[in-house]
Amino acid sequence: MPLPQFLSGNQLHLLVTGEAYFPALIAAIDASRDELFLETYIFADDQTGSLIAQALARAAIRGVRVQLLIDGFGARDFAPRFRALLQEAGVRVLVFRPQISPWTFQRHRLRRMHRKMVAVDGELALVGGINVIDDYDTPGQTPPRYDYAVQIRGPLAQQVRDAAARLWSRVAWAHLQREWRVASHVKSARRPWVGQSRAALVVRDNVRHRRDIEVAYLTLIARAREEIILANAYFFPGRRFRRALQAAAARKVRVVLLLQGRVEYALFHYAARALYGSLLDAGIEIYEYKQSFLHAKVAVIDGRWSSVGSSNIDPFSLLLAREANVFADDRAFALTLRTSLLNALETGAQRLPPAHWHAQPLMLRVRMWLAYGLTRFLLALSGTSRWQP
Numbered sequence: 001m002p003l004p005q006f007l008s009g010n011q012l013h014l015l016v017t018g019e020a021y022f023p024a025l026i027a028a029i030d031a032s033r034d035e036l037f038l039e040t041y042i043f044a045d046d047q048t049g050s051l052i053a054q055a056l057a058r059a060a061i062r063g064v065r066v067q068l069l070i071d072g073f074g075a076r077d078f079a080p081r082f083r084a085l086l087q088e089a090g091v092r093v094l095v096f097r098p099q100i101s102p103w104t105f106q107r108h109r110l111r112r113m114h115r116k117m118v119a120v121d122g123e124l125a126l127v128g129g130i131n132v133i134d135d136y137d138t139p140g141q142t143p144p145r146y147d148y149a150v151q152i153r154g155p156l157a158q159q160v161r162d163a164a165a166r167l168w169s170r171v172a173w174a175h176l177q178r179e180w181r182v183a184s185h186v187k188s189a190r191r192p193w194v195g196q197s198r199a200a201l202v203v204r205d206n207v208r209h210r211r212d213i214e215v216a217y218l219t220l221i222a223r224a225r226e227e228i229i230l231a232n233a234y235f236f237p238g239r240r241f242r243r244a245l246q247a248a249a250a251r252k253v254r255v256v257l258l259l260q261g262r263v264e265y266a267l268f269h270y271a272a273r274a275l276y277g278s279l280l281d282a283g284i285e286i287y288e289y290k291q292s293f294l295h296a297k298v299a300v301i302d303g304r305w306s307s308v309g310s311s312n313i314d315p316f317s318l319l320l321a322r323e324a325n326v327f328a329d330d331r332a333f334a335l336t337l338r339t340s341l342l343n344a345l346e347t348g349a350q351r352l353p354p355a356h357w358h359a360q361p362l363m364l365r366v367r368m369w370l371a372y373g374l375t376r377f378l379l380a381l382s383g384t385s386r387w388q389p
Helices: 017-031 047-061 080-089 155-174 212-223 239-250 266-273 276-281 315-319 331-348 354-358 362-382
Strands: 007-016 035-040 065-071 092-096 117-120 124-128 148-153 197-204 227-232 254-260 285-289 297-301 305-309 323-329 349-351
Touching (some): 017 047, 017 117, 017 124, 035 155, 047 080, 065 080, 065 155, 080 092, 092 155, 117 155, 124 155, 124 305, 124 323, 148 305, 148 323, 197 212, 212 239, 212 305, 212 323, 227 331, 239 254, 239 276, 254 266, 254 331, 266 362, 285 331, 297 331, 305 331
Parallel strands (some): 035 065, 227 254, 254 285
Antiparallel strands (some): 007 197, 035 117, 117 124, 197 323, 227 297, 285 349, 297 305, 305 323
């Protein structure tokens, strides 16, 4: 399987949790001159949401063309006060698939816009898994949600801009806002090299790029020779992905999974754990992150390749949602991410010993397999027939 097309000459900067991301986001908005796109799955009515909304309004007032795209399910409670503030300032706001229903599992209703991307003047971009929401809003949680984003300068920032413009224009057309459409590719001078990083933006949609993110992961896993560290908030891989990890472990590659340790969605929490036994038996190390809620979707392979983005390793991200990940071929960036992940393993996670896992109480194992069966049933109702359990 081929690797994605990497662009050279980029500068990548890792942002760990919202404590680093939101100041960088506000600074990027405040520095914008001509054009800004912001895509987010959640835009919460809290202090962080207020700060971002105010920054977007400031940019629009000084003449920047500001486009905000939110998801119709994730941001279904988008605050009227934000909408009024942004519209008065001249910010264009669109909602991706606003028609939602909690009582249907039809596939088209589950096709959400899960990307978290920012593009500023084609010169700077942010891509990752961090929504516009306070990191500390979970009761009883002291540390922030554990998540990542990457700040990009260089030629790849223009590619992020073009991807955001394409989706924005399609949604504008669907909303009969034809005058809001923008050129998906701006003819301009070639973006100068500003660094040494080779990186690629890999998106997932339901037309031309249905399996691009999964294929990129599988290609790098198949090429791994030393180590795979993968952190993922919602880890419910299909058979193809599990076999790729097991095959890597059989080649004596160290495979480390950092997964959600706190119960956020009970059904999914227990269903995912039904898969742990076969992974542990293959020699894969599984750590559960306990310090706070894990929301990361990142990987480091052989200390060279890395991925930061919005895509979980589950059927909704890999088969239904619009996602965006940055894959990088950069040892320095990979080292920074790997060091951060190893610190999380040591200070915030607990390893699952294989022998102890197989000695789980009977009722807990029954609960896991019942959750697994129910999850498979719900996936079948949703039409995700390409996911192989």
